[in-house]
Amino acid sequence: MVDPKRPSELVTKLLARWCIPAGAVVTPTGHGTNNRTLRVSAGDRHWSLRISKNLTSAQVRAEHRLLAQLTQAGLPFAVPTPVPLPDGSTLADTPGGPATLCEWIPGVRPDLSQEVALERFGRAAAELSTALTDVAPQDTPNDWQGGPLEALPDVAALARDLTAAGLDARRAGTLRDGADQAIAAWKEIVGRLPTQVVHADLAASNVLVSPDTGAVTGVLDFEMAGYWIRAIELTVALALSGAAHGTGWPRRAAAVARGGAWGERLTAAELSALPDLILVRAMGSTLWRADRWRRGRSSLAEVANRLDVLAETLQWRTAEGSDLGHIVAAAKAG
Template sequence: MDDPKQPTEPVTKLLARWDIPAGAAVTLTGYGTNNRTLGVTTGDRRWSLRISQNLTSAQVQAEHRLLAQLAQAGLPFAVPSPVPLPDGSTVADTPGGPATLCEWIPGVQPDLSQEVALERFGRAAAELSSALTDVAPQDTPNDWRGGPLQALPHVAALARDLTAAGLDAGRAGVLRDGADRAVAAWEGIAGRLPTQVVHADLAASNVLVSQDTGAVTGVLDFEMAGYWIRAIELTVALALSGAAHGPGWPRRAAAVARGGGWGERLTAAELAALPDLILVRAMGSMLWRADRWRRGQSSLAEVANRLDVLAETLHWRTAEGGELGHIVAAAGR
């Protein structure tokens, strides 16, 4: 599995479980930072092979139950469709983690620099949120009800470990400040907002669009899906699309909200919580990456990148983030 362009025996043997011939072309895809995803092609057939580094086999099976329900939900775009093994199961255990083979979904990653693309992105997030409303918590790979800070590590110890590995003092300070402010923000949110199953990772890298029309053709990677706060779907869509940061962010945030009618979908309490949810989510993302670093699955540079995002989010929350709820509420009126 070292060189996906030249399939080694382990990859060949893994694909053979699905009766895919040894001559299949295998390439790394640009999707997924929490797992290994490969494109597989033979003749006119194409698949996506994912080897998860984070989920157990039972969690992947729950993810597949969720996908089966979404396949029947009448969504205007595709979601991954796991290919059964000869025994009828859809998960193959490997030394690197549970593997899943899915039918290839055509499309390209969206260019979210344009408002029309952000509107489509926001609409897809809303359509997916509606389809996930009736999914049971046990049919998801994760239960996030404790929040992203439920397993908060000893922050001072984490800062020392990162500094010893080469992290600069400035970023270590961001870690400590971010933890304090995120914990305070979460205390004002926990247990107070509507919950349901959410995708929880709607980034441009997990959405496909038609190269010709720009219409959303697929939503990928439900590895992070779980039972959590309903408004986190919009929170993540705003944060990972870049619509909640940088010059002109209110216009971009309004486009996402307008596309999905989010101002009408969310309660006043959810709208008011959006700025703090973005802060809590940024802290949770940083801690997730730090945990992967400790397991040898992520680099120090990736952790530093998440700390830079956290620093930007802290500044945004103090300076102007408080207006986000009003912007979402007004969008589309």
């Protein structure tokens, strides 16, 4: 029987490069589909080992330059701190992708069903946005200036491929309708809003809080960070926290906005664009997952899930989404 705490030969060799003792306990972190992430423990020391499936070594080095700047920014929470190898570098190339070892950040995933937690989440997003203002585009893993629809595939052909694989007609229709509406929305946004470096993936799974006080203790996973529209930080925080859909969403959206004083941070044009940015992001996320499916890295069920989110977003945008900018603007910080 395989011991789940016994590291593989690859992991053992990797840890040896960082001079981690051979008897270290290694366990999966239990979340994430884009990387292999492990918790490493030796005595009272703990680390996180990530083997990236998506980033090149050059992109990881850029991510580490970004993290180095953030550690000097005076943030009230931690960000990953890469541990250097004996030669001073902070990544190790492996057959599975570049590997990074970081100091473990204590905390638990936040419960964003509570308004106070959403306020803290929104505040952390705003604090991070401020800290990223002066980061140079070349010190990030990605350049998102073209937007998520820049390399748009043949949507009709993609819908046919998905249908042939077993996707139902309703979801295939969502793909086509979503693409049409997102493209139209993006044409009204591109080149018209302030830009800066953004984290671009602020979900509950990428935030840690104290189990005792609920205060944010860390923000994780900067592999999606890049130069893009400033307002996308709030856009993603609203979408991935569940604060922009479902029963009672205006109250939850207001909590996120209030926590970070986002109504005062963003311009009128940014506030007006928030509903369309949420739609564009949902479409981009769907196409990204569909591309992974075509490459054999995601299941059809995962694509169907993204299409369900897109369908909900399309309905929300038509029925209620136009209120979002007003809600954010009116949510004054306490």
